[in-house]
Amino acid sequence: MDLQQWIDKGVELSLEFGPKLLAAIIIWIIGSIIIKQISKALKKLMLSRNYDVSLQKFLLNLINWILKIVLIIVVLGTLGVETTSFAAIIAAAGLAIGLALQGSLGNFAGGVLIMLFKPFKIGDLIEAQGEMGVVKEIQIFTTKITGLSNREVIIPNGALSNGNIINYTTEGTRRVDLIFGVGYDSDIKQTKDVLMKVLTSNPKVLKEPAPTVNVIELADSSVNFAVRPWCKAEDYWAVYFETTENTKEALDAAGIDIPYPHTVEIQKKG
Numbered sequence: 001m002d003l004q005q006w007i008d009k010g011v012e013l014s015l016e017f018g019p020k021l022l023a024a025i026i027i028w029i030i031g032s033i034i035i036k037q038i039s040k041a042l043k044k045l046m047l048s049r050n051y052d053v054s055l056q057k058f059l060l061n062l063i064n065w066i067l068k069i070v071l072i073i074v075v076l077g078t079l080g081v082e083t084t085s086f087a088a089i090i091a092a093a094g095l096a097i098g099l100a101l102q103g104s105l106g107n108f109a110g111g112v113l114i115m116l117f118k119p120f121k122i123g124d125l126i127e128a129q130g131e132m133g134v135v136k137e138i139q140i141f142t143t144k145i146t147g148l149s150n151r152e153v154i155i156p157n158g159a160l161s162n163g164n165i166i167n168y169t170t171e172g173t174r175r176v177d178l179i180f181g182v183g184y185d186s187d188i189k190q191t192k193d194v195l196m197k198v199l200t201s202n203p204k205v206l207k208e209p210a211p212t213v214n215v216i217e218l219a220d221s222s223v224n225f226a227v228r229p230w231c232k233a234e235d236y237w238a239v240y241f242e243t244t245e246n247t248k249e250a251l252d253a254a255g256i257d258i259p260y261p262h263t264v265e266i267q268k269k270g
Helices: 003-048 053-078 084-100 102-117 157-162 188-200 233-253
Strands: 125-128 131-138 142-147 152-156 165-167 173-175 178-182 212-218 223-228 230-232
Touching (some): 003 053, 102 142, 173 233, 178 233, 188 212, 230 233
Antiparallel strands (some): 125 165, 131 142, 212 223
């Protein structure tokens, strides 16, 4: 093949593929610009709605890759490449990955839901999946909480988002529920006054809502009082322990009997 034939072949190929190549380049440039604009708009939207930073990065990267894959398929189609089988391969690979990572994808979806709807935030005291603690970190797949005994608990987000969550911090206050029993010979009014004084003298007990003391049960060997002080969420255990200790001291000082179980032994003669 001489030089002229090479030139003719090159011109023929240029005329055949040149417009397609030019169109593909133009589509790639315009598509890339559109993807950047979409990413900027989505980032602005997420910032305005206070999405978690880690969620923002993950979603933006995911959407960016999806749009780029779509753009590549469009460009290949413009060049005349058969993209039907290519799309089928991607779909099959996505299905296989989805089945292999079913549990992980459930945790990922749970993490996205938690970050979007925010049933709790870092620093909140929550109870979920049989565990109670302060939220330390919210990740895409798991949430870390610090338990009451300072142990780290890692809960999968799939189970966390699908189960019951008790957030003790949201309302800002908590009620401490305590029950104290006194003997049947004790004066009810005096006992209520003593218990109420224990509550009102504790600076951690809130004045509003007001604490309450009421007879809750006439038990077998005691008259039981429901003691209900309110406090800030972070003061819950301090109020719980202080009220228990101060109540014992106050009842002893007032001469009010605190009954305890007795064992009666009966012996038969002969």
